[in-house]
Amino acid sequence: MSSLRKLAQMISAIADQLEQHKESCGSDGRTESKEWLQTLPKELGQSRLDLIDAIQDLKTQVQSTESCLEDLLFSYANTTSLHIIYALRLPQYIPVTECASYSSIAESCGVNEAVLRRLFHYAMTNRLFTEPKPGYVAHTPMSRLLLSDSDAFDALGMTLEEMMPASHELLAAINKYPKSVEPNETAYNIAHDTNLPLYQFLAKNPERARRFGAGMKYFTRGDHTDLKHVLEAFPWKDYDRDNVLMVDVGGGHGVVTAKIADATSKIRFIVQDLAQAVEVGRSSLPPILKSRVEFMTHDFFQDQVVKHADIYFFRWIMHNWSDKYCLQILRSLTPAMKPRAKVLLYEHVLPDVPNDKPSQKGGMYLDMVMLGCCNGCVRTEKDWQKLFLDADANFTLEGIRRVPGSSLSLIEATWKE
Numbered sequence: 118m119s120s121l122r123k124l125a126q127m128i129s130a131i132a133d134q135l136e137q138h139k140e141s142c143g144s145d146g147r148t149e150s151k152e153w154l155q156t157l158p159k160e161l162g163q164s165r166l167d168l169i170d171a172i173q174d175l176k177t178q179v180q181s182t183e184s185c186l187e188d189l190l191f192s193y194a195n196t197t198s199l200h201i202i203y204a205l206r207l208p209q210y211i212p213v214t215e216c217a218s219y220s221s222i223a224e225s226c227g228v229n230e231a232v233l234r235r236l237f238h239y240a241m242t243n244r245l246f247t248e249p250k251p252g253y254v255a256h257t258p259m260s261r262l263l264l265s266d267s268d269a270f271d272a273l274g275m276t277l278e279e280m281m282p283a284s285h286e287l288l289a290a291i292n293k294y295p296k297s298v299e300p301n302e303t304a305y306n307i308a309h310d311t312n313l314p315l316y317q318f319l320a321k322n323p324e325r326a327r328r329f330g331a332g333m334k335y336f337t338r339g340d341h342t343d344l345k346h347v348l349e350a351f352p353w354k355d356y357d358r359d360n361v362l363m364v365d366v367g368g369g370h371g372v373v374t375a376k377i378a379d380a381t382s383k384i385r386f387i388v389q390d391l392a393q394a395v396e397v398g399r400s401s402l403p404p405i406l407k408s409r410v411e412f413m414t415h416d417f418f419q420d421q422v423v424k425h426a427d428i429y430f431f432r433w434i435m436h437n438w439s440d441k442y443c444l445q446i447l448r449s450l451t452p453a454m455k456p457r458a459k460v461l462l463y464e465h466v467l468p469d470v471p472n473d474k475p476s477q478k479g480g481m482y483l484d485m486v487m488l489g490c491c492n493g494c495v496r497t498e499k500d501w502q503k504l505f506l507d508a509d510a511n512f513t514l515e516g517i518r519r520v521p522g523s524s525l526s527l528i529e530a531t532w533k534e
């Protein structure tokens with residue numbers, strides 16, 4: 118690890134570069150807008166990640182080991198705080214640009230005012246809400262996002278009420294189902310008292326399924342998961358010809374397809390998913406895309422019904438399933454595949470050796486979530502190679518395309534000549 122001075126110099130140098138870019142975007146530091154982050158050139162994108170890692174390194178070096186452990190131990194208070202903010206709908210009691218008194222919020226949401234103040238004060242340590250004058254609370258950019266953006270609010274609900282309860286049962290599940298690879302022998306099953314796998318359980322709970330879909334949509338907007346990266350991950354223009362067909366398997370509400378369709382003009386798309394997702398996707402498809410995008414109910418464990426497509430695309434599907442089920446999904450495609458057809462998987466790819474950099478933690482969070490919710494996993498490069506090899510010898514894994522600044526990579530396989 119670097120010395121304090123070296124780390125501090127590195128932080129200062131990168132901060133200078135970012136500041137210059139920020140100023141060149143006309144941002145004077147007085148507005149909350151972070152639009153300048155969206156236009157970072159590639160090299161600066163990597164520097165920004167290096168900065169995040171260096172800040173964490175520096176922080177760890179100037180804290181005692183006991184204090185580092187304490188931070189970690191009490192981090193549960195953050196999710197508890199977020200859950201209360203979600204369940205009491207606290208952002209809604211404060212106008213977008215004005216403040217509201219603690220007493221008025223306490224009355225509206227029926228919580229003791231003294232307790233409410235403490236809840237808000239804790240949230241403020243995470244830059245959620247601020248106290249512009251004694252007795253009053255106002256929004257910060259993060260809390261305002263929860264007010265103005267229903268997908269962000271739903272993402273909170275999905276994470277805190279679907280996934281977090283599962284994480285609390287992870288130890289129980291490891292003990293109860295020590296070697297299971299089944300999607301219904303998980304911490305999620307224990308937490309939600311069901312024998313159904315996650316997606317079947319959600320299908321029986323329409324409001325929770327809607328919230329899950331909206332949360333998924335929100336999670337495609339972070340810096341690293343922004344859908345703009347999928348456009349760089351594959352030469353879509355080379356495929357933008359008449360008669361080219363892409364099937365977006367388990368495509369949810371079709372957000373990835375819509376992004377690719379927007380950036381091309383000829384490729385046709387079929388988005389397949391379970392009935393409920395298809396219904397939402399179909400009704401929310403922008404009219405301009407209707408001539409090139411259709412939705413179809415299809416269970417990806419059954420033989421693929423769309424024969425001879427050029428591309429079978431999957432985003433965030435395989436991580437939901439253990440190898441046993443991923444093999445079934447891939448094998449259900451093979452009778453439909455024509456020579457040189459592509460299977461594209463858009464997923465996190467973990468390094469073969471552990472990477473403990475904070476900026477790379479997203480894939481590891483997801484791996485924990487997948488373990489708890491579905492006995493799925495986030496795979497390494499070697500895992501992907503093995504999966505295709507085991508699925509069918511006629512697949513060739515061409516490679517893994519990484520896009521700087523993106524936490525997802527494109528895993529590209531080609532069917533035999």
Ligand SMILES: C[S@@+](CC[C@H](N)C(=O)[O-])C[C@H]1O[C@@H](n2cnc3c(N)ncnc32)[C@H](O)[C@@H]1O
Binds near residue numbers: 371433
């Ligand atoms: C993590 S979401 C990913 C959705 C979409 N690919 C995206 O990236 O936005 C997983 C999707 O798999 C779908 N799914 C689960 N089981 C399925 C099955 N047996 N057949 C088809 N789709 C399924 C779910 O409904 C959900 O939309």
